[in-house]
Amino acid sequence: MTRYDARALNLLRELTVSQYKLKDQSTFFGFLWSFLNPLFMVGVLFAFFHARLGESVEHYGIYLLLGLVQYTHFANTTSGAMRVLLSMKPLTKEAVFPKELLVVSSTMSHTLDFVIAMGFCVIAAYVSGVRPSSSVLFLPCVLILQFLLVSWVSLLLSCVFVLARDIEHIYQVFLRALLFLTPVFYTRSFLGDGLAHYLVVLNPLAHMIDLSRSILLDGAVPSGERLLGLLLVNGLLVAIAFRVFKSFEPRLAEYV
Amino acid sequence: MSEAVILTTHGLVKEFAAGGRRPTLYRALRSALRHGARDEGRLRSLDDINIVIRAGELVGLVGDNGAGKTTLLKTIAGLYAPTRGRVEVHGEVALLAGLGVGMIDELSVADNIHLYGAVCGLYRKTIRDHLDEIVAWAELEGFVDAELRTLARGMQTRLAFAIARHIASDLILMDEAFSTGDKRFQEKCDLYFRDSKRLRRTALLATHNLEFVKEFCDRTLWLHKGKQMAFGPTDVVLAEYLEFAAT
Numbered sequence: 001m002t003r004y005d006a007r008a009l010n011l012l013r014e015l016t017v018s019q020y021k022l023k024d025q026s027t028f029f030g031f032l033w034s035f036l037n038p039l040f041m042v043g044v045l046f047a048f049f050h051a052r053l054g055e056s057v058e059h060y061g062i063y064l065l066l067g068l069v070q071y072t073h074f075a076n077t078t079s080g081a082m083r084v085l086l087s088m089k090p091l092t093k094e095a096v097f098p099k100e101l102l103v104v105s106s107t108m109s110h111t112l113d114f115v116i117a118m119g120f121c122v123i124a125a126y127v128s129g130v131r132p133s134s135s136v137l138f139l140p141c142v143l144i145l146q147f148l149l150v151s152w153v154s155l156l157l158s159c160v161f162v163l164a165r166d167i168e169h170i171y172q173v174f175l176r177a178l179l180f181l182t183p184v185f186y187t188r189s190f191l192g193d194g195l196a197h198y199l200v201v202l203n204p205l206a207h208m209i210d211l212s213r214s215i216l217l218d219g220a221v222p223s224g225e226r227l228l229g230l231l232l233v234n235g236l237l238v239a240i241a242f243r244v245f246k247s248f249e250p251r252l253a254e255y256v
Numbered sequence: 257m258s259e260a261v262i263l264t265t266h267g268l269v270k271e272f273a274a275g276g277r278r279p280t281l282y283r284a285l286r287s288a289l290r291h292g293a294r295d296e297g298r299l300r301s302l303d304d305i306n307i308v309i310r311a312g313e314l315v316g317l318v319g320d321n322g323a324g325k326t327t328l329l330k331t332i333a334g335l336y337a338p339t340r341g342r343v344e345v346h347g348e349v350a351l352l353a354g355l356g357v358g359m360i361d362e363l364s365v366a367d368n369i370h371l372y373g374a375v376c377g378l379y380r381k382t383i384r385d386h387l388d389e390i391v392a393w394a395e396l397e398g399f400v401d402a403e404l405r406t407l408a409r410g411m412q413t414r415l416a417f418a419i420a421r422h423i424a425s426d427l428i429l430m431d432e433a434f435s436t437g438d439k440r441f442q443e444k445c446d447l448y449f450r451d452s453k454r455l456r457r458t459a460l461l462a463t464h465n466l467e468f469v470k471e472f473c474d475r476t477l478w479l480h481k482g483k484q485m486a487f488g489p490t491d492v493v494l495a496e497y498l499e500f501a502a503t
Contacts, residue, residue, distance in 0.1 A: 007377050014374040018360055018367065094353035095375050096333045164281035250337035253330065254272065255279065 015105035034113045038068040045185045067184035069117045077110035081154030082161045133219030142212045148234035155241035259310040267341035270302040301327040303482040312456030316473035323479040325462040329429040347426025356416035361405035394418035428459040
């Protein structure tokens, strides 16, 4: 069992801050780009789909924005964390510390943007006329659950990437498909009862997006069962991914 | 020899796959279907290494290039899993495989002090408390906000060593970390190792600098092509090594 003391937490903090600074965020325009990217996509998707797919959705712009912010966070975080053991090769190969810190710090550095972007979504929602509700206090639950989701996916992907570098191309194709397999710009009812419906039910990102939309747009307080269920499933998957990572860790320096 | 044992290796063997082909999904699946059997041959980098290091010893590690010095240090540090045999470390290990591993060119000197200090396993408080002293030791006053890439290589090495000096692990493994730099840097390093001897730090130091080994190391391990040729008092081992090198 790995023991984390104050020094490991200090390293996690330093790695997170360093990666955040390196992600062109130390410049104002680099920081702005993190938000302009999903905003630009919202503009394009809104222009194309508002008339048909969005006609039954109140505040379709915010509906799109939430979906895209969460999808973009998932895609950017997992892609970045997948490569981190190689992009920080000297640390992976020649420094002694628990290597999952590299993966977790990468996910944390991306999640800082996500937290700010979700705050921006809340402001945008109220500006565009969404009625304020106390349910917004449950939004941090979405942040925690999504962090758990990207953490287990990142831990597994980072191991697979070291063993098979071409997985990067396959994953980019998967991410493109995921945009369509996740109700980002359409509603669940659009899918009917076919195979696509079941694929969305099995898609953990879709559950996260549903949760944030119901909290912010519908003003609904999520049920304890729903939150606990998502927490248990993602918590269990983090534990499994962590075990897989630790069993692979002694061979990392050889494969990288 | 009543000091506590810090490190023991028992019949340590380390082999690597000989092939260096880019790992792909196809190759990973093919290897998995063959139950991990690899297509490539195996290269033995360490062959039956048996050593014991006690607290307070500075042990030299000598041998020609390709002798297995770095592999031994990384295996002891836990970065490589032994193919056979065992490594037992009683306490915490720090590895300095190269000075400044993990420092980032695009970050400032101050940021790198915090980052590299954390990589070396220092507490945040230790780094904060010694920040000015580290900058002064590295002679980088006035460069604290400069990006690391603007410093000369020698200045970066000085900075890294200035931070690494504060490592307080039970066993320090160094790989040529102290063999670079100008005369002034060498003198500062010598001072550190004199202190290490006085303070009875425990370290395994890989180097080609035999004068350094003669001056600071109580005992020395000599490796040749992965085999343990000798391990004992420094003067005896160095004499054997030099005799071997002359033939």
